[in-house]
Amino acid sequence: MKSFTLCLALAGLLPATALMAHDGHGGLAEAKADGGPSSAKAARSAKGRTWLSGDHHIHSEFSASYQADPAAPEAAPKPLLGKDGRYTIARNAQMGSSFGLNWMVSTDHGGPLHSRLNFEQAYPQLLIARNTVPQILIFYGMEFDTPAGDHSSLIIPFTRGERAQLRDIESRFSKREAFPSDPARDTEPKMIEALRYMRAQPHQPVLIANHPSRSAKDVGVYGQYTPAEFRNWNDTAPTVSVGMEGAPGHQAGAINPDGSNDPTGARGGYRNSPTLGGFDQMTARLGGFWDSMLGEGRRWWITATSDSHSNWRDGGSDFWPGEYSKTYVHARRDHDDVLDGLRNGRVFVTTGDLISELGVTVQVRGAKQSAAMGGMIAAQPGDDVEVVIRLRDPAGKNHGGYSPEVGRVDLITGDVTGPVADRTTDSNPSTRVEKRFGSVDWTRSGEVITMRHTLHNVRGPFYLRVRGTNTTQAEPETDPKGENPWDDLWFYGNPVFVTIK
Numbered sequence: 060m061k062s063f064t065l066c067l068a069l070a071g072l073l074p075a076t077a078l079m080a081h082d083g084h085g086g087l088a089e090a091k092a093d094g095g096p097s098s099a100k101a102a103r104s105a106k107g108r109t110w111l112s113g114d115h116h117i118h119s120e121f122s123a124s125y126q127a128d129p130a131a132p133e134a135a136p137k138p139l140l141g142k143d144g145r146y147t148i149a150r151n152a153q154m155g156s157s158f159g160l161n162w163m164v165s166t167d168h169g170g171p172l173h174s175r176l177n178f179e180q181a182y183p184q185l186l187i188a189r190n191t192v193p194q195i196l197i198f199y200g201m202e203f204d205t206p207a208g209d210h211s212s213l214i215i216p217f218t219r220g221e222r223a224q225l226r227d228i229e230s231r232f233s234k235r236e237a238f239p240s241d242p243a244r245d246t247e248p249k250m251i252e253a254l255r256y257m258r259a260q261p262h263q264p265v266l267i268a269n270h271p272s273r274s275a276k277d278v279g280v281y282g283q284y285t286p287a288e289f290r291n292w293n294d295t296a297p298t299v300s301v302g303m304e305g306a307p308g309h310q311a312g313a314i315n316p317d318g319s320n321d322p323t324g325a326r327g328g329y330r331n332s333p334t335l336g337g338f339d340q341m342t343a344r345l346g347g348f349w350d351s352m353l354g355e356g357r358r359w360w361i362t363a364t365s366d367s368h369s370n371w372r373d374g375g376s377d378f379w380p381g382e383y384s385k386t387y388v389h390a391r392r393d394h395d396d397v398l399d400g401l402r403n404g405r406v407f408v409t410t411g412d413l414i415s416e417l418g419v420t421v422q423v424r425g426a427k428q429s430a431a432m433g434g435m436i437a438a439q440p441g442d443d444v445e446v447v448i449r450l451r452d453p454a455g456k457n458h459g460g461y462s463p464e465v466g467r468v469d470l471i472t473g474d475v476t477g478p479v480a481d482r483t484t485d486s487n488p489s490t491r492v493e494k495r496f497g498s499v500d501w502t503r504s505g506e507v508i509t510m511r512h513t514l515h516n517v518r519g520p521f522y523l524r525v526r527g528t529n530t531t532q533a534e535p536e537t538d539p540k541g542e543n544p545w546d547d548l549w550f551y552g553n554p555v556f557v558t559i560k
Contacts, residue, residue, distance in 0.1 A: 107391040108405075110416050113162035114380040115212045115401070116202065116269055116308055116364035117151050118144030121181040122167040135171045135238045143168075145369045148184045151380060152192035158381030158458055159412075160195055162388070162397050164214050168202035171238035174229040177201065182222045196394055199225060202269065204235040206250040209283040210269045212304075212364070214401070216262040217394030228257065228264070247288065251295050258296035265402050266292075266300050267362055270307040272339045275332040279340075279485060282331075286348055287482040293357055301402055302359050305342035305349075305551055306410060307334070308366020310383050310544045312376040322541035328376065329538075336528065336535030336549045337410050343535040345471070346490035353522045353554050354487040356475045360401070360433070360553045362386045363408035382458045383544065384410050387417070389432075404433025409550035411529075413463050416451035419525050421555045424513070435556040444514045444557060446470060448496075448525055450550075451506045459545040468496040468527040470512055475520040475556065493523075520559050525552040 122144030125136040146154075148165050155163045165185055167177065182199065189197050199221045203213040213228065215221045230236055232253035234245040243249065257264055268289065274282025292300035306327075313324030327334045335343035342349050342361050352359040363384040369375025378384070386408050388400035400406060407417040421436055422429040424443040430436035438444055452465045473490035494500075494512045501510040528535075529548045538547065 108389050108396070109392075110387045111161035111390050111392065111397060112381065112385040112387050112415075113160050113164075113196075113397065114155060114364050114367075114384070114386060115164040115198075115200070115214055115267060115362060116166050116304070116366050117155070117163055117380050118202070118366070118368045119146060119148045119151055119165055119167055119181070119184070120144055121148075121176060121184070122202070122368065123170060123173070123176065125170045138170065138173070138176055143368060145373065145375070146367075147188075148181070148197075149188040149191050151367065152188045152195050152197055154382075155380035156192055156195045158379055160381040160385070161392065162196035162198070162394075163380055164198040164200045164212060166200045166202040166212050168210060169204050169229060169233045169235050171240075172236065173233065174226045174236055177229060178222060178226045196392070196397060198394065198398070200264075201225060201229060203229070203266065204233045205268075206232065206234045206245050206253065207247040208250065208268070208288065209271070209274060212267045212269055214265040214267070214398065216264065216398055218262050220262070224260070224262065224264070228253070231256065247291070251291060254292060254296040254299055257299045263299050265398060266296075267401075268292075268300075268303040269364070270327065270329075270339065270366070271303045271341050272332055273307065273327065273329055275340065277332050278344070280332070285483065286351070286485045289352070289359075290482050293352075293359060297358065298402060301404075302361055303341060304339065304364055305361030305408055306338045306363035306384055306549075308364045308378075308384070309376045310337055310410070311371035311378050313541045313543065314371045316372055316374050320541055320543065324376070325540050326538045326542060326544055334538045336530070336532065336547055337538065337544060338535060338549060338551070341485075342551065345492070345534055346473070346487050348485040350473050350487035350490040351479065351484050353524070354473050354475055354489065355478050356520070356556065358404060358433070360404040360406055361408060361551060362401075362406065363410065384408070385412070387415075400433075404553040405431070407432060407550060407552040409548075411459065411461070411463055411545055411548035412453060412457040413465060413529055413548040414450045414527070414550050415453045416449075417525070417550065417552050418447075418449040419523070419552055419555060420447040420449075421445070421523060421557065422447075430555050432553045432555060435558060437558045437560050438517055439560050440518055441516050444517050446512045446514070446523060447509065448511075449507060449509045450527070452508055453506055457545070461545050463529040463545075463548050465508065465527050466497070466529050466531065468501070468508075468510060468525060470494040470496070471524050471526065472514070472521055475522055517557065517559070520557060522554040522556050524554040526550065
């Protein structure tokens with residue numbers, strides 16, 4: 060339904076350990092930070108990469124409910140399969156594949172002694188899913204019951220030891236694992252201990268915070284997750300704790316099984332502090348929490364998921380994996396490179412199949428090297444920095460039966476000023492919309508839209524990121540209950556960092 064390549068270059072405050080070079084095929088490759096590219100290595104690293112769509116937050120029947128035995132209160136409660144998550148892992152994979160996904164992560168949340176359930180019952184079913192649905196890359200993982208927090212997607216690398224690795228982490232650190240329950244597991248020091256443990260492993264997992272503001276009481280009034288908490292995570296294990304869901308799942312909360320509208324339904328289940336354009340406030344607010352993290356130079360990425368437990372056609376509040384939200388990773392079609400893309404920000408997200416490819420290329424005028432999403436490039440004071448944005452606006456109808464069109468694209472910039480003194484900070488006053496592009500500002504060739512912009516006489520380190528929408532909203536607006544999610548679509552690209560030599 061879509062194809063293309065997009066690149067973007069951005070600024071950063073941190074030292075440039077690697078730049079990104081365009082490989083001539085729409086891909087990206089590493090180049091030495093001193094400006095001396097290793098062409099052969101660059102070509103090898105990016106060869107075969109395309110935009111692969113996926114979902115890292117999907118529940119199966121092994122997201123169990125638990126029932127205690129009144130006659131034996133000393134016994135662990137019995138897991139009841141299919142009562143929370145509804146479908147088999149293979150069914151989730153089949154449906155994800157039918158809606159265009161290339162990869163997925165099976166992420167069941169836990170409970171008392173759930174690590175045993177995962178090890179003995181869920182993992183064999185995951186192997187069956189891999190055999191019966193080979194066209195989709197399936198990762199083993201879980202929705203980690205996060206100490207002192209909500210939930211997080213824990214993605215285990217695809218290795219011979221993946222089964223034991225997840226059991227080890229879940230049994231040691233999941234806050235709901237212990238029986239009898241152990242309050243010491245539900246503390247921030249326990250989570251820091253868990254991240255140190257994951258960081259030290261030879262095959263590091265990736266951890267992404269799920270629905271970060273679902274428990275928030277209002278805009279800027281946070282719940283189980285706070286800005287300081289995420290900073291602590293990222294400081295402790297920056298190559299493990301790499302980001303958060305920008306767009307949460309449960310987006311079909313206002314759709315009844317017959318397809319009619321439920322005026323009481325809330326997108327994402329966000330009933331206290333609603334989503335904005337389907338996205339969490341920590342992402343959607345211009346100059347908000349996400350921008351404050353980027354303004355520190357942090358590599359903090361966003362994703363979008365289904366959080367699929369039960370499909371709206373079956374009375375649930377969820378879309379099938381890939382039916383509405385997609386996380387695109389620029390990667391080869393193998394587990395290792397997909398996980399590498401998630402870890403390093405070669406990612407954009409979209410709802411409603413508004414776009415299917417996004418390229419943001421950032422280049423210093425007159426230089427050969429360029430950078431794309433997740434990358435970094437160096438400029439001299441006074442340089443001009445050129446940005447090229449290319450995206451694919453696919454023809455035809457999406458899975459809701461609509462044919463949305465991109466109405467506007469925003470190029471957003473913000474200064475990178477280093478660590479904040481107040482770790483509760485959730486704003487970056489320097490963030491601004493550098494350029495708004497409408498149809499008069501771009502060129503179109505079939506499905507591909509191209510736009511260009513130059514930042515003149517740059518002086519300090521900064522970052523760039525791109526978003527777009529099919530709406531006329533200048534900024535994402537609060538989603539009212541009962542909103543049709545297919546009418547309010549957005550895409551977001553992850554940042555590019557620009558350093559100053």
